[in-house]
Amino acid sequence: MSRNAPRNRSSNRSRGRSSNPRTVRSRSSSAYGNMGSPSGVGFNQLPPGGPYYTQQQRMPYQQPFGAVPSQQQNNHARGAVQGAAGNDLVHVTFTRSQFEKLTIGSRASREASSSSGVGMTVWFNHLEGDVEIPEICVFSIANTCKFKESGCKRLHAKCPLQWQFKNNDSWYNFREFHSKELEEAFQRPERDGVRLSAIDQERLQADKTFMNLQKLLGKHSWTADFDKMVIEEGVNSQDIRRISTHSSVMSKSKMATVYEWYVKDECDDNWIKYGQVNTANKADCVPNITSDELEIQFTREKVAAIDFESEKHQYTLDFDKMLQTNKNTGVTRPVRRRTKIRPIKGAYYTCKAVSDSTLPKYWAAMDSKNIFNLFVLKASDPEYVTNTVLMKKTLPNCNIIEIKRIQNPYLWNAYVNKKKYIEKKNNSGAVREQYLFHGTDAGNLSSICEQNLDWRLHGSNVGQRYGRGSYFSHSAQFSDHYSSVRGNSKVLLIVKVLIGTITLGHPLLTRPPKDSATGNLFDTTVDNIISPRVFVKYDNQEYYPEYIVEYH
The missing domain is CATH 3.90.228.10 (Phosphoenolpyruvate Carboxykinase; domain 3)
Incomplete structure (x- = not known):
């Protein structure tokens, strides 16, 4: 069946379970409201047996580029997360909405770019980092991008990643030392965030370019929160995002970004990579799905949820809430998607190529x-x-x-x-x-x-x-x-x-x-x-x- 075709959720789920212990589900319309009828078809023309979902309803993050979910939709999604945990609020790490922060750029920047008529390639070492497509141009790493003359829509860099922060509706590039601090922490699934170094007088004396950065960030020491994807200092906060190359399941490039999926261990609060045995060495609790298979479902197939099982239990992983639920016991556990751990060296961020x-x-x-x-x-x-x-x-x-x-x-x-x-x-x-x-x-x-x-x-x-x-x-x-x-x-x-x-x-x-x-x-x-x-x-x-x- 085509991904764009209307489908009956209940019938799909029953068929999936009978033939395969792993099933995927489309997004429920109740959580995101009525977003319109399927293209070219009115709801009064659909046969009975719904509910039915448009591609946009199933995957709100696939709305036209730059579209933003309404406040009502966001509030409803947050309520669903809190309701699932009862009185104990579960801190959901790297939810779908946070994923959108990494994949949707500044609308103002795109509008300005499209109206200017002349492109301009933005580099990682520029202070301003707004780009039409918030990804690292993989060809820029080897200096072979064919659009660098007319203006590439992606960020040009000499490594596969760049951290940015948002100030007054514009995105700005962190300097190398901040990107290192963020990336080193983000690669560790057990880390919720990191405290960033302040731009002190010593740094200013060593490099005057930090003065412009200090005008935006001040002299404070900000704390990054990877759950919220923000940096905070007192009552102040600014959005952050991590721009990178395509996921390795979408690209064969050696510079593609490798993501790994983790679930919080039921025994010792450790973060266990999918496909690996937990701390208590209980082989019967190991899911029959790997980290790479989850990445394919999340990135390539773009499903809202997936069912899988171990020898002992059946589970559902909700990609919106980033929660794994045990169908037998109802216990929920947070899930995290982080980049594969690799050494962080100075040359990794500098332009050695x-x-x-x-x-x-x-x-x-x-x-x-x-x-x-x-x-x-x-x-x-x-x-x-x-x-x-x-x-x-x-x-x-x-x-x-x-x-x-x-x-x-x-x-x-x-x-x-x-x-x-x-x-x-x-x-x-x-x-x-x-x-x-x-x-x-x-x-x-x-x-x-x-x-x-x-x-x-x-x-x-x-x-x-x-x-x-x-x-x-x-x-x-x-x-x-x-x-x-x-x-x-x-x-x-x-x-x-x-x-x-x-x-x-x-x-x-x-x-x-x-x-x-x-x-x-x-x-x-x-x-x-x-x-x-x-x-x-x-x-x-x-x-x-x-x-x-x-x-x-």
């Missing part, structure tokens, strides 16, 4: 454990000489103290890929690119080196006269006005910018307008079409901050 094929040949060798590296140029280096000439052309009286090259393979590859995309989009061969200046405060440099320029995070000293984006100029003297003095020196960034097609900007623009001649969006807005001095960019993949010039 960076491809060198597209990196500039003049770059120095890098430590693969670092997201970016800074290299001080010698006065005799050709790059030093070229940049000095560029600076003094429009700022002749400046005295250069030091020039550093920024080497960030992830920002560079994003820039190169976007360049290829623009060339194809404009169908005009090589896109025009130019070295431009950007004035900033020295306190922003570490964040810029890791995540690139973002006027929303680093502010805008020039206002929004020509659009709401990042501002650049070919004049070092002009950009010098927007560089803050620290001690006795200032800093300017020399940035490689994809200029492409240009049009006149205005304050209300949040992206370039459409070119009526081609139907494509312009690439850049400017202050003057004939002789532009100010260039505004709206996509941080269209520029790469390559040099830091310290001067006075």
